Amino acid sequence: MTLITDVRLRRVLDSRGNPTVEADVLTESGGFGRAAAPSGASTGEYEAVERPPGEAIAAAREHAVPRLVGEAYAGNQREVDALLHAADGTDDFSKLGANSAVAISMAAAKAGADVLGAPLFQHLGGTFRGQNFPIPLGNVVGGGEHAADATDIQEFLAAPVGAPSVEDAVFANAAVHAAIADLLAERDHPCGKGDEGAWAPSIDDEEAFEIVDEAVSAVEDEVGFEIGFGLDVAGAELYDADSETYEYSDTTRDTDEQIAYIADLVEEYDLVYVEDPLDEDDYEAFADLTDRVGDRTLICGDDLFVTNTKRLREGIEQGAANSILIKPNQIGTLTDAFDAIELATANGYDSVVSHRSGETEDATIAHLAVATDAPFIKTGAVGGERTAKLNELIRIADDAT
Numbered sequence: 388m389t390l391i392t393d394v395r396l397r398r399v400l401d402s403r404g405n406p407t408v409e410a411d412v413l414t415e416s417g418g419f420g421r422a423a424a425p426s427g428a429s430t431g432e433y434e435a436v437e438r439p440p441g442e443a444i445a446a447a448r449e450h451a452v453p454r455l456v457g458e459a460y461a462g463n464q465r466e467v468d469a470l471l472h473a474a475d476g477t478d479d480f481s482k483l484g485a486n487s488a489v490a491i492s493m494a495a496a497k498a499g500a501d502v503l504g505a506p507l508f509q510h511l512g513g514t515f516r517g518q519n520f521p522i523p524l525g526n527v528v529g530g531g532e533h534a535a536d537a538t539d540i541q542e543f544l545a546a547p548v549g550a551p552s553v554e555d556a557v558f559a560n561a562a563v564h565a566a567i568a569d570l571l572a573e574r575d576h577p578c579g580k581g582d583e584g585a586w587a588p589s590i591d592d593e594e595a596f597e598i599v600d601e602a603v604s605a606v607e608d609e610v611g612f613e614i615g616f617g618l619d620v621a622g623a624e625l626y627d628a629d630s631e632t633y634e635y636s637d638t639t640r641d642t643d644e645q646i647a648y649i650a651d652l653v654e655e656y657d658l659v660y661v662e663d664p665l666d667e668d669d670y671e672a673f674a675d676l677t678d679r680v681g682d683r684t685l686i687c688g689d690d691l692f693v694t695n696t697k698r699l700r701e702g703i704e705q706g707a708a709n710s711i712l713i714k715p716n717q718i719g720t721l722t723d724a725f726d727a728i729e730l731a732t733a734n735g736y737d738s739v740v741s742h743r744s745g746e747t748e749d750a751t752i753a754h755l756a757v758a759t760d761a762p763f764i765k766t767g768a769v770g771g772e773r774t775a776k777l778n779e780l781i782r783i784a785d786d787a788t
């Protein structure tokens with residue numbers, strides 16, 4: 388029933404206005420799945436390779452589509468993804484492009500679910516999934532690679548850890564985003580938004596901490612449940628390998644100072660989450676920081692692990708971080724993303740399923756998070772390509788997908 392009869396690929400727009408790859412997978416019994424690849428700006432050095440969409444589409448048409456059509460079953464995700472790897476033949480998808488691979492992988496999963504008549508999360512995770520929902524981490528203020536002339540720290544993330552439901556959590560993050568607009572206006576910092584919809588004021592990190600802290604407390608009082616906040620430092624973007632220092636607009640920190648700075652921030656603001664506080668090559672510094680504050684907060688590896696089980700294994704051995712960011716396009720297939728989550732869970736690492744700064748309306752990651760019982764999802768707070776995932780979570784909770 389799920390035998391793949393056609394794979395169609397095209398260029399569509401992403402949220403930055405850049406082209407990206409969209410795939411349709413059709414099956415023998417009329418099953419249909421469509422998915423599109425997201426795209427990063429602060430990409431990790433060890434990510435699978437994204438090729439220019441036109442080239443990635445041509446490569447996939449030549450090498451992958453013939454292996455799938457009439458040969459593979461959309462309902463068998465491991466088989467589809469193994470064929471994508473075989474068609475590529477490299478260890479980083481540099482021949483097909485991870486953008487073509489991930490679009491086909493996710494579209495096949497949707498086609499498989501369509502034939503079964505099951506919601507995607509259930510096809511991927513089984514019938515016992517759909518009871519637990521991830522806590523959404525919502526980007527409310529940011530800069531780094533996502534906005535010019537804004538904060539050094541890439542993302543300040545609202546984290547409604549005490550929300551009674553995913554719907555309450557999603558609305559709480561939007562309320563924090565709105566409260567921050569008011570505080571910025573009061574302080575005379577009118578500003579636009581960065582790539583992920585977060586406010587991108589021209590202020591220093593210290594002032595951003597004050598504002599986010601105030602907004603989170605105000606909304607917490609309003610809604611009556613606990614809201615914390617966290618960061619994506621995107622440390623690799625601040626790190627200068629020649630001088631071995633972290634370069635901020637107003638100061639420079641060596642690795643020990645960076646560790647101490649982050650540990651102080653965790654203490655001062657009771658941060659519930661800190662992603663990529665250090666450079667992507669520095670497992671040792673990650674282990675040191677995790678040792679200091681890992682009992683109180685999540686230290687998450689994004690550029691450090693790039694959703695790659697080999698790099699995660701190294702981190703587990705060294706005690707580097709205690710959670711992993713999961714981005715299917717960093718590794719190229721849903722199977723690889725699943726394997727990373729399973730390895731993380733088996734070793735007590737929390738998974739945070741994540742969007743990219745360049746996104747589409749595709750909501751696969753909402754289903755992936757529910758299917759794997761991931762405790763967190765990071766997918767923005769506002770903006771159509773972000774709310775596509777947040778609203779899908781609300782629909783899943785309402786049994787309406």
Ligand SMILES: O=C(O)[C@@H](CO)OP(=O)(O)O
Nearest residue numbers: 427428429430742743744
């Ligand atoms: O660093 C990150 O975590 C992501 C998403 O927020 O950004 P990008 O997609 O630009 O890598």
Ligand SMILES: [Mg+2]
Nearest residue numbers: 619662663689
């Ligand atoms: Mg990151």
